[in-house]
Amino acid sequence: MSSSRSEPLKDRVRKVALVGTPNVGKSVLFNALTGRYVTVSNYPGTSVEVSRGTARVAGQSWEVIDTPGMYAIHTITEEERVAREILLNERPDLVLHVLDARNLERMLAMTLQLVEAGLPVVLVVNIMDEAERMGLSFDLELLRQRLRIPVVGAAMARKRGLEEIQQAMATYQPPGEPRVIAYSRLLERDITAVTSLMSGEYQLSPRSLALLLLQGDEEIAELVRRQEPANGAAIEQVVRDVTFVRRESFHLDLSMERKEIVRKALQGVMQIPANRRESWGERLSRLAVQPVTGVPLLLLTLYFGLFRFVGGFGAGTLVDLLEGRLFEQHFNPWITGLVKGLISWWPLQELLVGEYGVITLGLRYAVGIILPIVATFFLFFSLLEDAGYFPRLALLVDRLFKRFGLTGRAVIPMVLGFGCSTMATMVTRTLETVRERILATLLLALAIPCSAQLGVIIALLSKVPGGLLIWAGVMTLLFLVVGFAAARLMPGETPMFYMELPPMRLPQLANVLTKTYTRMQWYFLEILPLFVLASVLLWLGKITNFFATLVSALTPLMRLIGLPREAAVAFIFGFFRRDYGAAGLYDLQRKGLLDGRQLTVAAVTLTLFIPCVAQFLMMKKERGWRVSLGIFVFVSTLAFGSGYLLNDLLLATGWLSS
Amino acid sequence: MKLSEKAEEVLETMWIAIEEEGGAFFDPEQAGFSVDDPVCRELTGHALVELRQGMLYFRPEGREAGRITIRRHRLAERLMMDVFNIKGEEGDLKACQFEHLLNEGVDTKLCTLLNHPATCPHGKPIPPGDCCLQARQTGDLGVVPLTECKSGQEGEIAYIQTDDSKKMQKLMAMGVLPGNRIRLVQAFPSYIFRVGFSEFAIDTALAREIFVRKQM
Numbered sequence: 001m002s003s004s005r006s007e008p009l010k011d012r013v014r015k016v017a018l019v020g021t022p023n024v025g026k027s028v029l030f031n032a033l034t035g036r037y038v039t040v041s042n043y044p045g046t047s048v049e050v051s052r053g054t055a056r057v058a059g060q061s062w063e064v065i066d067t068p069g070m071y072a073i074h075t076i077t078e079e080e081r082v083a084r085e086i087l088l089n090e091r092p093d094l095v096l097h098v099l100d101a102r103n104l105e106r107m108l109a110m111t112l113q114l115v116e117a118g119l120p121v122v123l124v125v126n127i128m129d130e131a132e133r134m135g136l137s138f139d140l141e142l143l144r145q146r147l148r149i150p151v152v153g154a155a156m157a158r159k160r161g162l163e164e165i166q167q168a169m170a171t172y173q174p175p176g177e178p179r180v181i182a183y184s185r186l187l188e189r190d191i192t193a194v195t196s197l198m199s200g201e202y203q204l205s206p207r208s209l210a211l212l213l214l215q216g217d218e219e220i221a222e223l224v225r226r227q228e229p230a231n232g233a234a235i236e237q238v239v240r241d242v243t244f245v246r247r248e249s250f251h252l253d254l255s256m257e258r259k260e261i262v263r264k265a266l267q268g269v270m271q272i273p274a275n276r277r278e279s280w281g282e283r284l285s286r287l288a289v290q291p292v293t294g295v296p297l298l299l300l301t302l303y304f305g306l307f308r309f310v311g312g313f314g315a316g317t318l319v320d321l322l323e324g325r326l327f328e329q330h331f332n333p334w335i336t337g338l339v340k341g342l343i344s345w346w347p348l349q350e351l352l353v354g355e356y357g358v359i360t361l362g363l364r365y366a367v368g369i370i371l372p373i374v375a376t377f378f379l380f381f382s383l384l385e386d387a388g389y390f391p392r393l394a395l396l397v398d399r400l401f402k403r404f405g406l407t408g409r410a411v412i413p414m415v416l417g418f419g420c421s422t423m424a425t426m427v428t429r430t431l432e433t434v435r436e437r438i439l440a441t442l443l444l445a446l447a448i449p450c451s452a453q454l455g456v457i458i459a460l461l462s463k464v465p466g467g468l469l470i471w472a473g474v475m476t477l478l479f480l481v482v483g484f485a486a487a488r489l490m491p492g493e494t495p496m497f498y499m500e501l502p503p504m505r506l507p508q509l510a511n512v513l514t515k516t517y518t519r520m521q522w523y524f525l526e527i528l529p530l531f532v533l534a535s536v537l538l539w540l541g542k543i544t545n546f547f548a549t550l551v552s553a554l555t556p557l558m559r560l561i562g563l564p565r566e567a568a569v570a571f572i573f574g575f576f577r578r579d580y581g582a583a584g585l586y587d588l589q590r591k592g593l594l595d596g597r598q599l600t601v602a603a604v605t606l607t608l609f610i611p612c613v614a615q616f617l618m619m620k621k622e623r624g625w626r627v628s629l630g631i632f633v634f635v636s637t638l639a640f641g642s643g644y645l646l647n648d649l650l651l652a653t654g655w656l657s658s
Numbered sequence: 659m660k661l662s663e664k665a666e667e668v669l670e671t672m673w674i675a676i677e678e679e680g681g682a683f684f685d686p687e688q689a690g691f692s693v694d695d696p697v698c699r700e701l702t703g704h705a706l707v708e709l710r711q712g713m714l715y716f717r718p719e720g721r722e723a724g725r726i727t728i729r730r731h732r733l734a735e736r737l738m739m740d741v742f743n744i745k746g747e748e749g750d751l752k753a754c755q756f757e758h759l760l761n762e763g764v765d766t767k768l769c770t771l772l773n774h775p776a777t778c779p780h781g782k783p784i785p786p787g788d789c790c791l792q793a794r795q796t797g798d799l800g801v802v803p804l805t806e807c808k809s810g811q812e813g814e815i816a817y818i819q820t821d822d823s824k825k826m827q828k829l830m831a832m833g834v835l836p837g838n839r840i841r842l843v844q845a846f847p848s849y850i851f852r853v854g855f856s857e858f859a860i861d862t863a864l865a866r867e868i869f870v871r872k873q874m
Contacts, residue, residue: 071831102855106833255830395848395859497861
């Protein structure tokens with residue numbers, strides 16, 4: 001194996017990987033182990049995020065890797081593949097398998113697989129506190145003896161067990177030979193048939209590789225082909241033979257054998273009370289998933305979370321404070337005076353502090369308007385995520401989403417789209433089929449306003465009685481009609497829906513803040529350059545008069561939907577970012593250029609209007625030129641078409657006319 | 659008593675003509691064999707039927723034998739159709755060959771496997787056997803898809819039936835394994851079930867593929 005293992009320990013950084021199924025508290029353990037210096041990055045070639053941090057335990061430096069959730073060493077999803085890649089390629093010195101005490105019986109199967117693979121495993125039985133509250137009791141010492149690996153009981157949310165985990169890290173002795181987990185004679189014969197032909201060097205034990213080969217794991221097959229120049233074909237033949245003979249039920253047989261081994265290992269380890277107690281989390285969960293109570297709960301969450309907190313507090317109070325007070329009254333006059341005093345060349349003055357200046361417009365929009373809105377949204381989103389609400393939302397809307405060719409799973413990118421559609425477009429990767437991804441991308445590009453846009457629009461339209469209602473009505477209608485029609489027109493089948501429901505729990509403030517901060521960081525690094533670029537382009541357009549030409553060119557289009565020519569500016573901004581455009585609208589309204597009807601029409605058109613540059617680039621990256629251009633043309637046409645019709649309708653009925 | 663295949667078929671035809679169509683007797687000429695046929699001698703020899711004036715009449719033993727033979731035939735039809743997915747004429751033909759193997763308790767096993775069906779694929783009633791009556795008495799409802807369970811009902815996972823092996827593996831990794839206790843928590847808008855201390859949500863299509871041995 002890796003030669004670096006024999007180096008003196010203190011001289012190098014050791015690696016520890018946290019593995020386990022989703023929602024067992026890996027991230028909480030990660031945060032507890034590592035300090036402030038955490039990097040979150042996409043695993044090369046994937047959209048899967050992997051967090052890395054450093055820790056110092058008993059004088060030894062560790063690199064801590066938080067892997068994506070995996071259910072078994074035999075991988076199915078992209079997340080699982082990444083998690084296994086990390087185990088295979090990064091050769092961690094220690095693997096902390098974190099599992100949920102309540103589901104010890106179900107999750108221990110993966111511990112066995114990790115041990116069998118010859119990985120240096122320490123088992124962390126987490127969430128002991130909730131398990132004990134349910135009346136479960138454990139004899140972990142007995143489990144340690146049976147498994148012959150270190151076992152630590154923990155409740156990471158309360159930092160219980162952290163010291164024991166650190167101690168286990170410091171004193172860990174790797175096993176000499178991989179533990180052999182004995183299966184039935186039939187299975188052993190099949191395993192031996194494969195392993196007897198293998199002679200290559202591997203990170204995982206040959207037994208474990210043989211089982212993966214027999215389960216039809218293509219990546220492992222590829223790996224073995226590379227490592228076995230002489231016997232590759234023979235191995236493939238044996239695997240094919242066994243797979244054929246046992247084609248009826250190999251996966252099932254293996255799972256059943258493992259289940260039996262787990263059952264024996266757990267005899268006397270876990271005491272389950274006859275009557276399970278229902279926790280408040282379970283009662284809340286019950287309320288969240290039943291339509292009668294779940295739908296009102298959803299509406300309440302949206303009203304208080306999106307409308308009051310993000311729209312009212314974020315886009316109202318905070319924006320007034322930051323943009324209205326800080327920038328307009330103090331920072332901008334000060335910086336303008338400073339720059340004008342230092343630089344006398346007019347174009348450069350304009351570039352920095354002019355009408356479309358990098359500082360006076362770009363920075364003001366980014367920090368003064370967008371930042372507070374997005375921050376409140378991500379805080380709200382992370383709270384819901386940590387409370388375990390999204391899977392419940394997903395199952396609640398699954399039936400409805402099926403009509404749009406999506407499954408309930410798509411609700412997560414959709415809700416995230418209310419934060420940042422660019423980020424949400426990226427997350428559509430987690431959907432199962434290409435068809436689902438395209439449909440979700442289309443709906444995100446069309447009818448889901450991002451938080452900054454939403455915040456500004458709520459702030460603007462709340463001054464127009466009925467305007468917000470009409471705007472929301474048009475959005476919902478188009479979302480339903482386009483979703484329904486697109487699902488009919490696009491060939492392909494809707495995939496099945498399945499999802500684990502993690503227990504609902506009180507979110508840990510520290511975790512929520514960390515998540516919010518990480519998302520803010522991503523968002524800000526992505527948008528700030530765009531805002532600066534937009535400012536530079538607008539400045540270029542202004543000093544070359546191209547901008548005025550563009551505004552004139554758009555004027556007929558504006559007139560068609562009943563807007564003044566100045567509104568074209570907001571639409572041009574809107575191309576750079578959706579929120580930028582909405583912020584432009586905000587400026588217009590303050591100048592008193594738009595009445596109620598025009599404001600509503602503008603808000604509808606702008607919300608529907610093309611995805612911003614960033615989202616478009618993300619669409620192109622994820623879906624390719626053909627699909628993204630198609631969506632671009634469709635969405636732009638529909639936006640102005642709807643604006644035109646709405647304007648006519650409002651004029652004809654006399655609604656909203658002042 | 660082991661009858662020839664031909665004799666079993668005559669019993670079936672007779673049973674339909676007399677028990678289901680209300681005839682008093684059975685005319686062998688109509689079925690295309692004469693009273694001199696060896697099959698007649700076989701049936702009368704076993705004291706299953708009586709021959710009077712060229713017509714065949716059931717004796718009580720024969721009536722029971724006919725009932726059981728027809729039951730086997732229709733169970734075989736169900737097997738062809740539901741399990742082997744052989745339909746139409748091909749299925750009928752295969753069922754005719756298969757039914758003769760269903761003696762000495764094999765029919766009981768098959769009947770339990772098929773969860774005591776009440777009708778054949780053509781909609782005719784399958785005469786109930788002892789196993790059916792017993793199942794009804796003990797309230798063992800047999801193996802049904804999760805969609806047939808009511809909220810709050812508990813059972814044991816019997817098997818998973820899906821063409822998609824990845825989905826099957828995913829379900830198994832989630833703990834949906836034969837032998838595990840499963841409890842249906844909610845059936846609308848999505849199915850929610852609990853295995854161990856975990857809950858899962860699935861749609862109707864997937865719920866149809868998880869088969870549960872129900873207990874009342």
